[in-house]
Amino acid sequence: MAKFKVSLKARLILEDRGRILLLKQTKPNGGNYSLIGGTIERQEYALESLIRESFEEAGIELTPTDLSLVHVLHKRYKKKGKKHRIVLYFRAHHYEGEPESKELKKFENVEWHPYNNLPPNLTGTVRHVLNEYSRGKIYSEMEK
Numbered sequence: 001m002a003k004f005k006v007s008l009k010a011r012l013i014l015e016d017r018g019r020i021l022l023l024k025q026t027k028p029n030g031g032n033y034s035l036i037g038g039t040i041e042r043q044e045y046a047l048e049s050l051i052r053e054s055f056e057e058a059g060i061e062l063t064p065t066d067l068s069l070v071h072v073l074h075k076r077y078k079k080k081g082k083k084h085r086i087v088l089y090f091r092a093h094h095y096e097g098e099p100e101s102k103e104l105k106k107f108e109n110v111e112w113h114p115y116n117n118l119p120p121n122l123t124g125t126v127r128h129v130l131n132e133y134s135r136g137k138i139y140s141e142m143e144k
Contacts, residue, residue, distance in 0.1 A: 008040045009039050009040060013090065014060070019112040021058070021112055022126075023058065023109075024111060026107065038057075050062070051067075057102055057107060058101065060097045060098075062094075066094045070089055071140070073085075073128075074141045075144060118130070125142065
């Protein structure tokens with residue numbers, strides 16, 4: 001059986017009054033809109049990783065009880081040698097703090113956007129996940 005690498009990530013769908021919080025990447029990082037989150041480190045569980053990333057990237061504080069798993073994405077890369085990626089998406093409605101970009105080299109801004117008026121330069125992965133999530137799908141697959 002062939003071996004391959006799998007990375008595990010956690011992302012946040014933070015909702016407030018029909019809006020979602022998005023990070024605006026700097027131009028060197030693509031210039032697109034994305035979600036808060038990142039790689040789950042070896043010593044972390046998914047929730048603690050997302051709580052840490054939320055504070056590091058956007059200055060918001062979450063607790064485990066604020067978060068609910070709402071979607072799982074299995075992303076597979078076409079290029080030989082590229083790993084698979086599993087991304088756990090958690091939704092929250094409650095948080096503490098005022099959202100602001102804390103990693104200015106990666107993200108130039110943090111912005112609320114209505115679900116019915118998402119920016120055109122939303123990353124393809126985030127657009128896919130939000131579409132599946134809005135349809136009530138807990139799991140989806142994507143090839144890149």
